Amino acid sequence: QSALTQPASVSGSPGQSITISCTGTSSDVGAYNYVSWYQLHPGRAPKLMIYLVNKRPSGVSNRFSGSKSGNSASLTISGLQAEDEADYYCCSYAGYTTPWVFGGGTKLTVL
Amino acid sequence: QVQLVESGGGVVQPGRSLRLSCAASGFTFSSYAMHWVRQAPDKGLEWVAVISFDGNNKYYADSVKGRFTISRDTSNNTLYLQMNSLRAEDTAVYYCVRDPGQYSSSYSGYWGQGTLVTVSS
Numbered sequence: 001q002s003a004l005t006q007p008a009s010v011s012g013s014p015g016q017s018i019t020i021s022c023t024g025t026s027s028d029v030g031a032y033n034y035v036s037w038y039q040l041h042p043g044r045a046p047k048l049m050i051y052l053v054n055k056r057p058s059g060v061s062n063r064f065s066g067s068k069s070g071n072s073a074s075l076t077i078s079g080l081q082a083e084d085e086a087d088y089y090c091c092s093y094a095g096y097t098t099p100w101v102f103g104g105g106t107k108l109t110v111l
Numbered sequence: 112q113v114q115l116v117e118s119g120g121g122v123v124q125p126g127r128s129l130r131l132s133c134a135a136s137g138f139t140f141s142s143y144a145m146h147w148v149r150q151a152p153d154k155g156l157e158w159v160a161v162i163s164f165d166g167n168n169k170y171y172a173d174s175v176k177g178r179f180t181i182s183r184d185t186s187n188n189t190l191y192l193q194m195n196s197l198r199a200e201d202t203a204v205y206y207c208v209r210d211p212g213q214y215s216s217s218y219s220g221y222w223g224q225g226t227l228v229t230v231s232s
Binding site: 003032034035036038040043044045046047048051052057089091092093096097098099100101102103104105 | 146148154155156157158161170172206214215216217218219220222223224225
């Protein structure tokens with residue numbers, strides 16, 4: 001199972017919106033509405049930001065939203081804040097024997 | 112609250128073995144599937160293994176199949192990862208992750224802080 005494809009980096013200024021793409025195949029992203037997104041800060045446990053394509057866990061800002069079309073998914077962050085600067089990983093369910101396939105990660109820089 | 116605390120990481124020579132532990136608390140350990148996920152230096156996340164709530168179903172990434180064994184001990188609420196025949200490419204931070212269900216689900220909101228394994232001579 002190959003990793004999902006994400007851009008290596010994206011950037012934006014405070015207050016702007018950015019979108020991170022995540023491209024998979026018909027065996028993972030395209031097969032299930034089971035895409036999730038994680039935020040990683042150095043030295044901290046990964047944080048779930050979006051699950052089931054567009055659901056937000058309790059406590060996650062509504063500035064974060066997710067979507068999916070075909071074999072691709074996206075994470076949009078609106079009203080960028082300095083604290084959003086982190087690495088973001090998409091993840092798709094790919095079946096019970098290989099449940100989680102991750103993207104390569106995207107480094108978000110808030111200018 | 113849910114707590115997952117990994118331990119057992121360190122520096123090990125290629126070909127040797129290491130066992131990671133994950134102490135779980137704040138929830139009924141025997142009711143949930145558990146995963147190991149790793150992140151190599153400057154690389155992305157990689158799912159490693161999953162064990163069902165009852166320990167009867169175990170699955171592994173191709174990269175570790177035949178070398179790593181996931182297990183759980185419900186008497187002391189601990190998840191394990193036995194790593195044998197270690198290679199340089201196994202160098203990574205290893206995260207313990209609680210699934211929201213009894214078997215593999217599609218996401219998880221509960222991750223440990225990770226433990227670093229370095230395979231080097």
